[in-house]
Ligand SMILES: Nc1nc2c(ncn2[C@@H]2O[C@H](COP(=O)(O)OP(=O)(O)OP(=O)(O)O)[C@@H](O)[C@H]2O)c(=O)[nH]1
Ligand SMILES: C[S@@+](CC[C@H](N)C(=O)[O-])C[C@H]1O[C@@H](n2cnc3c(N)ncnc32)[C@H](O)[C@@H]1O
Ligand code: SF4
């Protein structure tokens with residue numbers, strides 16, 4: 001029986017583990033001035049602490065781990081982290097979310113270490129717009145890395161594009177061309193407000209409803225939601241190998257399908273992407289005999305998980321930007 005359940009009838013077999021807060025990009029909605037470490041910040045979890053954390057979560061019922069950041073590929077031991085995650089008893093899926101800058105060099109190695117799924121952030125297929133949004137002229141490398149990833153036998157390759165009013169909201173035709181022959185899922189994510197991006201959010205936030213109407217008019221059909229699926233709505237079309245997902249956190253009932261917990265790169269449990277507190281787990285990751293105690297903390301904390309975020313009221317909790325928690 002899973003210990004990872006809350007009082008709202010949800011279960012949490014999915015852990016999003018951030019392994020680093022630093023990033024080499026300066027996405028305008030996330031880290032517009034690039035990453036700057038706060039002085040006195042504790043160091044990132046070490047590999048042995050990650051191994052203990054994953055063993056305890058898996059013993060409590062976690063089955064899927066997503067490695068994220070900041071930019072996880074900046075960690076020199078990323079392949080070892082993937083290997084540790086894939087060899088944790090009970091873990092069935094090991095996924096990675098990355099900006100894709102080193103995919104073309106490293107994705108084969110990650111797949112060999114046990115990676116089963118990959119999400120790459122690609123906000124646009126237009127090179128100049130890409131540089132404008134991310135601060136880096138790296139789109140060509142990233143797209144070639146995705147082609148290599150598609151040859152690696154991963155179970156799923158997904159691309160993430162944050163919908164940005166006035167920046168990338170006219171690019172559906174290019175995406176539809178891209179998806180015709182590629183078995184990837186492109187997910188359009190509504191820009192979320194965070195502590196640091198209030199004015200940017202006011203200028204660029206766009207609801208996904210108009211895009212979904214366009215998809216339905218173009219013959220795209222909403223797929224039935226799998227029992228263990230997260231909050232994305234998935235559309236498919238008979239003429240396209242790829243699918244389209246929509247992540248719309250401002251829509252009603254979005255959080256009813258919440259199935260994930262988060263741990264930050266310094267080992268704090270966060271019950272929600274926009275939670276108001278973190279629970280330091282690091283003291284419980286120092287010895288192999290602490291797993292039961294950690295599982296007990298998880299079960300107790302889950303009793304405090306709220307039914308939904310409070311973004312509609314502009315409350316962004318502890319989260320200054322999503323790099324601080326891994327999205
Ligand atoms: N509000 C909210 N947004 C989320 C949540 N999970 C993912 N997102 C948003 O979607 C973005 C992309 O998430 P990914 O890291 O690609 O992972 P995912 O959507 O959980 O992907 P799957 O594991 O394939 O379902 C995140 O960075 C967030 O912006 C969530 O639980 N709540
Ligand atoms: C925080 S990043 C971490 C992983 C990696 N650096 C990357 O970009 O894929 C994870 C995801 O969060 C998304 N994201 C960041 N800030 C966001 C925001 N304010 N609203 C919606 N999505 C956001 C990014 O587009 C990315 O897909
Ligand atoms: S979205 Fe990802 S790549 Fe972009 S700045 Fe944030 S952490 Fe870095």
Ligand code: SF4
Nearest residue numbers: 255258272273308309
């Ligand atoms: S906003 Fe919080 S409660 Fe809602 S789906 Fe995301 S993590 Fe879950």
